[in-house]
Amino acid sequence: xxxxxxxxxxxxxxxxxPAPSLLQLVRVELRKSYDxxxxxxxxxxxxxxxxxxxxxxxxxxxxxxxxxxxFGFTQLPISILLPVLGILLVTSEWSQRTAMTTFTxxxxxxxxxVAKVLAATLLAVLGVVVAALASVLATVLTPVFSDAERDWxxxxxxxxxxxxxxxxxxxxxxxxxxxxxxxxxxxVLYFVLPTVFTILxxxxxxxxxxxxxxxxxxxxxxxxxxGVDAQGWLQFGTSVGLWVALPMLxxxxxxxxxxxx
Amino acid sequence: xxxxxxxxxxxxxxxxxxxxxxxxPPGTVTGFLGPNGAGKSTTMRALVGLAEPTSGTATVxxxxxxxxxxxxxxxxxxxxxGAQHGGRTGREVLTLASRVLGVDRRRVDExxxxxxxxxxxxxxxxxxxxxxxxxxxxxxxxxxxDPQVLVLDEPANGLDPEGIFWMRGLLRDFADRGGTxxxxxxxxxEVEAVADQLVVISGGRIVAQGSKSELLAGTGGxxxxxxxxxxxAKALEVAGIGISAGPDDALVADAEALAVGQAVAAAGVVLTxxxxxxxxxxxxxxxxxxxxxxxxxxxxx
Numbered sequence: 001x002x003x004x005x006x007x008x009x010x011x012x013x014x015x016x017x018p019a020p021s022l023l024q025l026v027r028v029e030l031r032k033s034y035d036x037x038x039x040x041x042x043x044x045x046x047x048x049x050x051x052x053x054x055x056x057x058x059x060x061x062x063x064x065x066x067x068x069x070x071f072g073f074t075q076l077p078i079s080i081l082l083p084v085l086g087i088l089l090v091t092s093e094w095s096q097r098t099a100m101t102t103f104t105x106x107x108x109x110x111x112x113x114v115a116k117v118l119a120a121t122l123l124a125v126l127g128v129v130v131a132a133l134a135s136v137l138a139t140v141l142t143p144v145f146s147d148a149e150r151d152w153x154x155x156x157x158x159x160x161x162x163x164x165x166x167x168x169x170x171x172x173x174x175x176x177x178x179x180x181x182x183x184x185x186x187x188v189l190y191f192v193l194p195t196v197f198t199i200l201x202x203x204x205x206x207x208x209x210x211x212x213x214x215x216x217x218x219x220x221x222x223x224x225x226x227g228v229d230a231q232g233w234l235q236f237g238t239s240v241g242l243w244v245a246l247p248m249l250x251x252x253x254x255x256x257x258x259x260x261x
Numbered sequence: 262x263x264x265x266x267x268x269x270x271x272x273x274x275x276x277x278x279x280x281x282x283x284x285x286p287p288g289t290v291t292g293f294l295g296p297n298g299a300g301k302s303t304t305m306r307a308l309v310g311l312a313e314p315t316s317g318t319a320t321v322x323x324x325x326x327x328x329x330x331x332x333x334x335x336x337x338x339x340x341x342x343g344a345q346h347g348g349r350t351g352r353e354v355l356t357l358a359s360r361v362l363g364v365d366r367r368r369v370d371e372x373x374x375x376x377x378x379x380x381x382x383x384x385x386x387x388x389x390x391x392x393x394x395x396x397x398x399x400x401x402x403x404x405x406x407d408p409q410v411l412v413l414d415e416p417a418n419g420l421d422p423e424g425i426f427w428m429r430g431l432l433r434d435f436a437d438r439g440g441t442x443x444x445x446x447x448x449x450x451e452v453e454a455v456a457d458q459l460v461v462i463s464g465g466r467i468v469a470q471g472s473k474s475e476l477l478a479g480t481g482g483x484x485x486x487x488x489x490x491x492x493x494a495k496a497l498e499v500a501g502i503g504i505s506a507g508p509d510d511a512l513v514a515d516a517e518a519l520a521v522g523q524a525v526a527a528a529g530v531v532l533t534x535x536x537x538x539x540x541x542x543x544x545x546x547x548x549x550x551x552x553x554x555x556x557x558x559x560x561x562x
Contacts, residue, residue, distance in 0.1 A: 013322045013323060014262075014321065014322035014324070014329065014336075014409055014410075015334075015335070015409065016330065017330060017331035017334035017335065017363075017406075018330060018331060018363070019330035019331050020331060020361050020362070020363055024360060024363060025361065027360065028357055028360045028361055031360070032357065035349060035353050035357070036346060036348035036349055037348050038348060092346065096344075096345070096346040096347065096348075097341070097343065097344035097345075098344060098345060098346050099344075100311065100340060100341055100344040101344060101358065101402065103310070103311060104309050104310070104311065104332065104333070104340070105332060105333040105358060105361045105362065106332070106361060107309070107310040107326055107327040107329065107332050108327065257313075259306065259311060259312040259313070260306070260311040260312075261302075261306065261311065261312075261341075
């Protein structure tokens with residue numbers, strides 16, 4: 001019988017090992033975002049797109065060329081493409097079925113999700129930093145390619161606002177990923193749903209209040225310019241609730257409850 | 262070390278696993294046998310916290326898997342070798358896991374070495390791996406945290422005979438050093454050689470469990486053969502031993518070899534063969550236990 005092979009000193013309990021820290025998990029999630037071909041290419045494309053925007057704003061004559069202007073322009077490719085990285089951060093675990101390994105190594109799923117949210121936030125901040133560096137380059141080169149002077153003016157408030165918008169945008173991607181758990185579905189709906197929503201509420205006059213309070217693209221627009229008032233923040237906040245907080249909450253619950261197979 | 266008690270898992274109204282109980286002591290290899298769809302994977306997923314049991318409990322070292330602070334350091338899990346990102350290299354897959362586990366980077370090379378993926382295969386993308394290589398990589402991931410327990414679902418799938426032999430040696434060695442191994446298979450001969458005890462599941466229910474010898478003792482009877490079949494049959498009948506026809510001209514007596522031998526000796530009959538019936542006894546047992554009566558239901562998660 002099997003128990004006959006037992007020796008008394010064999011342990012019947014498990015040795016205690018410290019849990020992986022949140023910092024460890026965040027670093028792992030960040031690594032996951034660039035250690036695959038898809039992730040790496042997406043980052044390269046974002047970098048190239050930022051440079052393309054810099055080139056455009058330098059060579060097109062009637063585009064304003066202050067540092068603030070460059071900083072605003074370079075946010076555009078980042079705000080469009082970086083959320084895809086946020087989506088993939090979550091959905092690739094399902095499409096590639098790595099969730100099985102991820103959640104057996106860290107069975108407390110919320111810890112993994114917190115790490116993913118923090119990693120996405122860091123990526124957004126990194127994106128803004130890259131945009132800022134590209135804007136420095138653009139501003140330095142401005143007198144070379146045009147008649148405009150170098151204008152370094154930039155308000156701290158604007159930087160803060162842009163950071164908030166970019167973080168929220170990437171987290172919207174994460175939220176869609178969490179809710180849908182499928183890369184193609186999440187990417188398509190992430191781009192289509194808000195656009196359809198914007199068109200709908202903009203066309204119908206009776207829906208103006210919906211647009212002003214729940215349409216994220218409308219409410220985030222003022223944040224790219226200096227000086228947002230309390231109502232602006234409130235409107236931005238309510239639309240973030242609809243497009244980021246709500247899908248993230250539902251997706252979070254879905255992931256906690258779903259069976260991973 | 263692994264204790265599963267009255268585990269039940271239902272999907273909708275369908276029972277995938279019904280009242281399953283068994284335990285795996287340290288220092289042993291437990292073979293978890295059953296046909297495809299019998300509930301092996303569901304049981305294992307519930308054990309490692311990937312599925313929530315409808316009722317019952319599954320613990321490792323007395324704790325629920327989800328309550329283990331650093332699960333991968335205690336329990337090595339390989340449930341599906343295909344569940345790896347095809348775009349990552351084998352080394353990258355292990356590197357990610359090593360960062361979560363908090364183990365030294367050298368462990369990655371050791372693990373690759375141990376499963377035979379060191380060198381060029383380590384740098385290849387998993388998408389280009391054969392199923393056998395993925396199994397090896399999965400096993401490397403499971404071993405990376407130097408765990409005390411291994412939970413492996415169909416690890417022999419896709420391995421060539423040499424690979425299966427190698428894996429048996431690895432698991433035997435792991436158990437002999439005090440480790441606990443639970444491995445599942447739908448093929449008896451894959452686990453027969455390495456398992457100390459067997460748990461057979463069919464239709465979501467445990468239909469047999471025990472050590473190999475225990476399970477064999479319950480079946481078969483004794484095969485006897487002699488130059489004169491009629492005399493032999495007579496001698497056994499006289500001794501009150503039930504008989505049935507065996508392979509070729511042999512008889513299968515419903516008694517221990519000793520009783521058969523005594524009966525035959527008392528009658529003065531000559532024997533040419535006397536042994537436990539059926540070398541393929543476990544195979545027959547496995548087929549009889551899992552084949553009939555219990556309807557096999559395919560349950561997808």
